Amino acid sequence: MEGFLANVLNGLSWGMLLFLISMGLTTVFGVMGVLNFAHGSLFMLGAYLCMQFVRWVGSFWVGLLLGPPLVAVLSVLLERFLLRPLYGRDVSFQLLLTFGVMLFLDDGVRLIWGAAYHVVNPPQILSGVIPLFSQTYPVYRLFLVILGPLVGIALWVFFAFTRWGKILRAAAMDRQMAEIVGVRVPLLFTAVFAFGAWLAALGGALAAPHQSVGPAMGERIIIESFIVVVIGGMGSFPGAFVGALILGFLNSFGTTLMPDVQMALPYILLSVVLLTRPRGIFGEEG
């Protein structure tokens, strides 16, 4: 029973982190049609910056607050100068460009902070463990489990009920029409990209106390978030939520129950979805 509960909670906490990152990826894809290979690197940057702030100021909350906006600023530069020139071109080139950016950032992180792994401790109030049945469970992970859905709901409210949210959704559905009614699409794209980057970096900062911070973080998470987005449906929030949860559980239960196959499970699921329902669980007919 304890093992089961631990697996559930682990699946949930990892799933919520994945959800945060995938939300950014799926929004960028839904509105701009760009699949950002460098998204995982932005996540990783968020983690590293948080770690750096902890070193400088000693406060996790400062890192959480200041790190992601910095990454967002970087992403604005990326979008404006590197990605924008490619919008008319073949989708493959956009993918290749973000692939190049990923290589650059992943190694850049190594250059600045070295190749070693670092540990970031959770802030005082969220550290330690609480008793759960006859075992103990880290408080921080519970925090993640609660935070994830909260952020998700906040974003859902934003997209469903606020003016900006509606504009974004409209632009996602029909770019040309949005332009005709006066939406400045290039500016919108930059804003969406920055938003996606902010979310990714936020996920990274939150992930820092959850797992060790190291240069391979980005590479690992980008594939998992790709899978989440594809399974859930490109551009869909509920899809990202469900997809992230599925992957989180595959991760936790898979490692316990079928360790040899566990690594392949997300890819198997990805393939099944792509071949039977390519638009994803919640995706719309392309």
Added chain:
Amino acid sequence: MSGPSILEVRNLSRSFGKFQALRDVSLAIEKGRLCALIGPNGAGKTTFYNVVSGRYRPTSGRVFFEGQDISRTPTHRLAAMGLLRSFQVTNIFPALTVLENILTPLVVHHGRSYAFIGAIRKRRELAEEAEQILQRVGLTGQSQRMVSTLAYGDKRLIEIAIVLARRPQLVLLDEPTAGMNPEETDRMIRLIQELSQKSDTTFFVTEHDMKVVFSMAERIFVLNQGSLLAEGTPAEIRANAEVKRAYLGGSLDAAR
């Protein structure tokens, strides 16, 4: 109808969700007759072509080609059977040369799709055949040019040449004169008439330009809001009050 029908459509309907694009259309095209399909915007002409050419399946009803039921036949097999289609929005191979654009359907036509051991002699034969087809549509001396550099009118000629490469029995021409100036339009009309008279191919043309339709069609079918409104000779159609109403009396009078 006096001769054998090459294309026959029975109670054809096609819906997209709640929208019914084609309702219970029945018609037959006689072999060798240059026929035309007309109708106001949104009448369902392109949908009709899409269903007949295998892109969509009928929601109900059937399509017969030379007596065979092709309602569920996939597109690529229809081409092998002799049913080809051209496109309103030019749909050619941009980064290939003029010659390569024609060679492609030729290669498929001669069943050499997977030929690796392409003997030089065979290739020369194919190239010659491609040149002949280009000559027939009036595009000579441009074989090595990249098709993307051609003038619009010439691209439309490639559009037709691709179809002719497969020596089709039936060709669905979707607005062949779309976007053309009067001179190019006349050229196209003459070309289609010539091809229709001199070859075994049956041409079924859909057009917006009434002048084009009335100058070459032997039989006209009128679609309106998905249903077949009328069919007959050009004179009969011109005199048809319902057809006039459907067009709000505009473009038909202009064709006089």
Added chain:
Amino acid sequence: MSALSRRPWIAGLVLVAALLAAPFVLSMYGVIILTEILTMSLFAMSFNLLFGYTGLLSFGQAGFFGAGGYFAVLTLLHGPQSLWAALAAAMLGSALLALAIGWFCVRLDEIYFAILTLGFGMMLFTVAHNWRSVTGGSDGLGSFSIPELSLFGAQLTLFNPKNFYFLVLFVVVLGVLLLLRVVGSPFGLLLKATRENSNRVAFVGANVRSVRLFAFVVAGALAGVGGALFALFNRIASPEMLHWAFSGKAVLMTILGGSGVFLGPAVGAAIFFVLEHVITAFTTNWMIFLGAILVVLVLLFPKGVLGSALDLAGRSRRGRNP
């Protein structure tokens, strides 16, 4: 110059002659680098059959590359002690894998194709990484001996890098000739047409899926041969050879050299290795440079180094492909 454009095979002959002479001119180290370049060229060119010619971006070609390596090593470990048998096993095994996987992948387009190939490639990676009993797990398969090569009556030991180089050169040239055949054939024309307008290709009567699958199998088979050479050269078949990051290398080399030119990926492979050699001399963070170069290429020189160079020389159509 004009004589060259009328007979492009002269350039090919010159190139092969140069490659034959290379070991007698270069140092041992140079020969080793050249061997690596040749092997990766085969891999990258097989990738480009799909990307440049058919318009299919596959992020899973490393799966076939690595599988070929494992098939070759497994043959030497458990089967006949023959190099040709090992290479044949690699080619056949990878071809069959590509047939099975490709059957699924060609059903999808564009980005979905890229993602699915990535997925299948990683599934193969998992098999190589976890199936300890057969593949040696994360340690890979080493400890096999490379048999001597019997060629034209002579027994050549492959411990000598020069001999190994000639073996690789021989196999790679064969592979390239096969690719040349495919690309210049009517089937090659169909591939290009499919890249340009797959919709229209269906409308003129070709089965697009079959065409793509055929290309996928050829690409997989050649990647497998490349992987066999790679594994034999490095004396080990390891799971990294199947990882999507390794697929990325083929992509990089192709973009570097130019996907629109037949030999583009080979030139890209050469540039890649030279760059790596030069840059790692003064820093370990050479991926930063590679990433930056890729970004610059995609933005400013999408035709790659060779493609852009040929463009400049005013021979863009001739260089486009045979």
